[in-house]
Each structure stands twice: as structure tokens, then as C-alpha cells.
Amino acid sequence: MATDYDTPRKTDEELHEESLEELKAQRADAQSGQVDIDEAEAAENLELPGADLSGEELSVKVVPKQEDEFTCSRCFLVKHVNQRVRGEGPKAVCRDCD
Template structure:
């Protein structure tokens, strides 16, 4: 909520003079400014586990392993050579698995 710091502030005497009806009206006005969320829109974007995705297509471009990358023999993920921890008999292991 934005606050205007240039508006004059009320003193204690001004606050005590506010009637109960004014305070109740202000509280009702604040409640009217809340945003309604359409739950139907949220449900449309929610995908449940086990949903049928057979008609969906991937839009990801897959690149082959580059010359400066290796496949870890433990986790089978492709890493950059800077993450190589050990090489035992052709078995390359990344720093995360070492």
C-alpha cells in the first residue's frame, strides 16, 4: 500500500475525535479494495500428476555433447571439464559425485 508522507499527520486529539462510525466505514472501504482471484484460471494452469500429455510436443533444442564436456559415470549428467573430479580407467566422475 502506498503511503503519502507529505500529508499532514493527525495528532492524538484528532484521533480521539474520530467517531466509531467513521472508523467502521474506513474499515469497510479497505475491505472493498481487495482483489478477487478467479480460481478457475488457476485450476486451468495446474497440471496433475499422471495427466495425459501424449499430444504435447517438446520445444527444447538438444545439443550433442561438446568437446569441452564429459558425461559423469555415476550420475550420467553432462558437465563441463572444469567439474571433472577424477578419471579412473576411462570412468569420468564429476565433483558433485566424488
């Protein structure tokens, strides 16, 4: 169940005021015979406001691997040599993957 963090939080007094019957009714509603919605299908039809990025292009300058860097054999990220824990060349492993 999703949590809406923007809603005001209840005080301790308000929490104690909820009756057992209200809680049971909420539980019964949650367990009703409602069919689950396929999340992947729902996400395809979801449009975020201002999120039309179809005309945008991403331009990034790619810098080749430097002499003081290595590629981790587990995560395949390029790291500085001071991040290498063990191995040399293609068998080098970074500190995060060790």
C-alpha cells in the first residue's frame, strides 16, 4: 500500500480516538474482492505533468579511461586505482564489490 507523505500526521490523541469498528471496516475494505491491477500496464498509461521529453537530446562528453583508472571485473564501473582492493588488469575488483 502506498503511503502519502504529504498528508498531515495524526497526533497520539487522534490515533487513540479511532475505534476498533473503524479499523475493522478499513481492514474489510482492503480485503474486498477487488481485482488487482497490473502495475506494468498501469505504468504504461501513466503520464506525468511536464514530463514530455520526446524532443530532448542528451549530450554527454565521453572521456576515455585514464591511466590511473581501472574497470572493476564485478560491477564494470571505471574507478580510480586507489579503489582497487585486489587483482590486476581484467581481474581487478573495487572496494565496493569486495
